[in-house]
Amino acid sequence: MVKTTVAKVSKMSKSERLAALREKMKKTDTGGGGKGFWSPKEGRNVIRVLPPVGGMSFFFQEVGKHNFPDNRRSYCSLFTTDGEKPCPICELVDDLYADGAKSSIKLAKEIRLRRGYWMNIINRNGEDAGPLIFTPGVKIFNQIQNMINDPDYGDVTDEEEGLDLIINRAGTGLDTEYDVKAKRNSTPISEDADLAAEWLEKAKDLSWVEVSDDPEEDSELSKGHAVYILPYDRVVKEFGIDDLDVEEMAATVSGGNVEEVEDVEPRRQKAKAVVKGKVPVKDVDEDEDEEKEEESEVEKEVTRRATARRSARR
Numbered sequence: 001m002v003k004t005t006v007a008k009v010s011k012m013s014k015s016e017r018l019a020a021l022r023e024k025m026k027k028t029d030t031g032g033g034g035k036g037f038w039s040p041k042e043g044r045n046v047i048r049v050l051p052p053v054g055g056m057s058f059f060f061q062e063v064g065k066h067n068f069p070d071n072r073r074s075y076c077s078l079f080t081t082d083g084e085k086p087c088p089i090c091e092l093v094d095d096l097y098a099d100g101a102k103s104s105i106k107l108a109k110e111i112r113l114r115r116g117y118w119m120n121i122i123n124r125n126g127e128d129a130g131p132l133i134f135t136p137g138v139k140i141f142n143q144i145q146n147m148i149n150d151p152d153y154g155d156v157t158d159e160e161e162g163l164d165l166i167i168n169r170a171g172t173g174l175d176t177e178y179d180v181k182a183k184r185n186s187t188p189i190s191e192d193a194d195l196a197a198e199w200l201e202k203a204k205d206l207s208w209v210e211v212s213d214d215p216e217e218d219s220e221l222s223k224g225h226a227v228y229i230l231p232y233d234r235v236v237k238e239f240g241i242d243d244l245d246v247e248e249m250a251a252t253v254s255g256g257n258v259e260e261v262e263d264v265e266p267r268r269q270k271a272k273a274v275v276k277g278k279v280p281v282k283d284v285d286e287d288e289d290e291e292k293e294e295e296s297e298v299e300k301e302v303t304r305r306a307t308a309r310r311s312a313r314r
């Protein structure tokens with residue numbers, strides 16, 4: 001169980017937390033594009049993962065995505081809310097796998113859930129940038145999780161007694177390998193208490209928020225949040241899920257060989273099981289190619305929303 005192991009209550013009082021959250025919501029830019037995100041470069045990287053801020057319960061926020069062949073994307077409400085909200089696209093993916101037709105499976109494979117874990121970090125090789133959002137996939141997250149579960153390390157995000165992490169990245173593309181180690185000695189986030197406080201103040205509130213049925217209200221409701229999901233019915237409508245031309249859409253999926261698809265078990269249950277700690281993470285699909293893609297996610301989402309708003313006005 002990841003969550004119980006890493007749970008850490010903020011040391012701030014309730015009113016201080018609320019004041020900090022309100023202040024942050026004023027400042028947080030939701031349309032930052034690649035700005036504000038970090039990903040490991042090839043070779044040695046040293047980072048410090050920050051503890052939860054704002055409305056976050058834990059140092060990370062699970063973020064699910066669905067990518068459509070026409071480049072539209074949607075956050076997965078099921079995975080992102082840890083099962084609290086159903087996701088029509090996950091249901092569609094299950095139906096497509098159950099249907100079993102080649103085109104259905106090809107499309108299912110394309111739009112299935114991609115899992116990421118968002119967290120605030122300080123890049124020790126560029127501290128001037130302040131807190132950045134790191135969005136690792138399962139490979140890196142699993143290594144951080146193992147470290148936290150190991151009594152020799154414990155909560156590596158602790159403000160005072162946490163540990164800097166060394167991420168070695170080797171190779172590129174699908175062959176990219178990541179190795180995560182912790183520094184030998186625990187240290188505070190910064191020896192300079194004022195700077196540490198400033199970083200925690202500037203770190204993004206990554207807790208999810210659900211926007212309304214009205215696209216016009218999106219920017220207001222998502223203000224202060226980097227992770228937001230759409231209501232169920234709106235996703236169904238915006239992605240035309242009720243009358244999808246599977247054949248046509250599958251035909252636009254680039255690459256991929258449908259003959260190779262053997263495992264047609266619905267990914268939704270598996271993904272949930274991983275979150276609940278029931279299935280070893282290695283048993284599910286790796287989406288490490290997501291590690292590099294995340295940077296432009298917000299930008300794409302903003303563009304998508306702007307387009308949706310424009311067409312809604314017409």
Ligand SMILES: [Zn+2]
Nearest residue numbers: 076087089090
């Ligand atoms: Zn989903």
